Amino acid sequence: MSDKCDMCLLGLIILSSLLTGTSGEDHVFISSGENVHLSCNKALPDCTSTTWIYSSFRDSAGTVELITGGIKKNDTERHERLSLESDCSLNIKNVTEEDYGFYSCRQYVNGQKQGPDADVFLHVLHVSLFLSSSSSSSSSSSQTEISPGRSVTLSCQLYSLFSCDYLVSSEGFEMLWVNQTGVDLKTDSRYQISSSSDQYHCIIITLTTTLLKEDDNREWRCRLTHGEQLKTSVRYTVKYSDPGETEVSVNAGLLYRVIVTIVEIAVFVPPTVILLQIICARRAGRKDSRPPEEIEMPTILE
Known part of the structure; x- marks a missing residue:
């Protein structure tokens, strides 16, 4: 009760x-x-x-x-x-x-x-990232590493107890996606922007685009405004991860280890060879210096 x-x-x-x-x-x-x-x-x-x-x-x-x-x-x-x-x-x-x-x-x-x-x-403003080939989202992160050519959707959501009709229609709240200079991305044809709402996310505005090479380290911002006043905003940055660069880095590391091994062998082997030569020479010298009576004569068979 x-x-x-x-x-x-x-x-x-x-x-x-x-x-x-x-x-x-x-x-x-x-x-x-x-x-x-x-x-x-x-x-x-x-x-x-x-x-x-x-x-x-x-x-x-x-x-x-x-x-x-x-x-x-x-x-x-x-x-x-x-x-x-x-x-x-x-x-x-x-x-x-x-x-x-x-x-x-x-x-x-x-x-x-x-x-x-x-x-x-x-009231909490939150952004989730959705990739075209995956149904999962990457949440609570302002930076994600992916590769160009992928289709991505950034979903900006306002979590609030208040109804959307009240916040949007009566109070004049608005959410929009802008670039780093503050320009509304609705004016750019490469972005598909839509808005909706459900029971727990009062306002949802999504941005969908295909990543270009020049989008590396590009920043997008989701802004919540009330009239002319900015209430809060979320920044999202995409940083590319190139598999080719990773492979080159791995190969370079392997080559480095090989070179170090060769150098270690080159430094260690010559002194070892010289030492073995000296030991062999000394042993040979001892055999040559033994007196004649100590030298075993071969048996002559009649």
């Missing part, structure tokens, strides 16, 4: 935010892989009575306590990435697309809530 109540409460908070147009510090936009700082309304001298809760609509688990009494909960997936600042704010390192959702900072004394809650909606 408490889980259902929590979900209802979360729904009311979101509905209230939609109706009142609440914006500012309580909406944080961040790109995956970055660190984020969520503020808390500190009403007490220390953080020993601080509780941070988290919730989303992805499942029916309800709200989860990340911090209780100023101490991190050990049974949360993001435990290692969380830390509490001296002002009771919450830090999340290396944000992933799974971190989007609703966060609330609350402070209690003897079970009584102190001061107003600090409610934060975290």
Whole structure:
């Protein structure tokens, strides 16, 4: 029952935010892989009575306590990435697309809530790479090594609790792919750009192209804007890996080892040969210097 109540409460908070147009510090936009700082309304001298809760609509688990009494909960997936600042704010390192959702900072004394809650909606921008010959994606990476001639699709997704109709139609949020100089790639015919949405990715904008030789180290950027204001962006760079260069490198390494071996043999063998010659000569000298009586005479057969 408490889980259902929590979900209802979360729904009311979101509905209230939609109706009142609440914006500012309580909406944080961040790109995956970055660190984020969520503020808390500190009403007490220390953080020993601080509780941070988290919730989303992805499942029916309800709200989860990340911090209780100023101490991190050990049974949360993001435990290692969380830390509490001296002002009771919450830090999340290396944000992933799974971190989007609703966060609330609350402070209690003897079970009584102190001061107003600090409610934060975290929106996460994330990019995945899809190759033409593979159904798998390369996520959480701003650089990928592939080869020219491949057809690639970069999918930029905004993970948010808010509906796309609200963010796009009512609030005027927009996502676009641009090059390194900030030019919209919709103006370039070599790129196929489309947008869509689903239950958990409020906005999805994909860029599909066939890589050219000059695309090595080229940077593409997915930008999320609100009017004229840039909310956050993700940069993606492709660096080519040439199998031919790898083979040349391997062969060069093998040749180097062969040359080193030959040099070692050339340095080691001559002294060894000379030493053997000296030993043989000395032994031969000893045989020649023996007295005549010690020399065995051959037996003459009659």
